[in-house]
Amino acid sequence: MPVPLAPYPTPPPAPYTPPPTNGGQSQLVCSGCRNLLMYPVGATSVCCAVCNAVTAVPPPEMAQLVCGGCHTLLMYIRGATSVQCSCCHTVNLALEANQVAHVNCGNCRMLLMYQYGARSVKCAVCNFVTSVGASASTTEQQKFST
DSSP states (O other), X not given: OOOOOOOOOOOOXXXXXXXXXXXXXXXXXOTTTOOEEEEETTOSEEEOTTTOOEEEOOOOOEEEEEOTTTOOEEEEETXXXXXXXXXXXXXXXXXXXXXXEEEEOTTTOOEEXXXXXXXXXXXXXXXXXXXXXXXXXXXXXXXOOO
């Protein structure tokens, strides 16, 4: 008859600290039972309390923007509201994908990014102003002399 093994002694419980209220938690789906799991930001894996499956936390999704001060390409974790450039220390506003739109310059065809809802966007390469609106066929474009 098998002899049951004694479990390791459990360490004394840590004092309870409530979870952060500033949105310091994320969610993912358990790889075993498909339940929704909540975990603290920064965790690399999560153990499900229902099925004991360990689910790896995916790395944060990265985004990019060009610094408005020195034009260096910056990478940051998607969802950040601002990004400070390590070269010139400019604090850049990081807009979500649904807050920006793209259009090709009406003159040089450069892909331009602009804040969603803007009426026009000026190309930094050729200074052409492309109007943006309901349809590309009805846009009015004009050249600024600068």
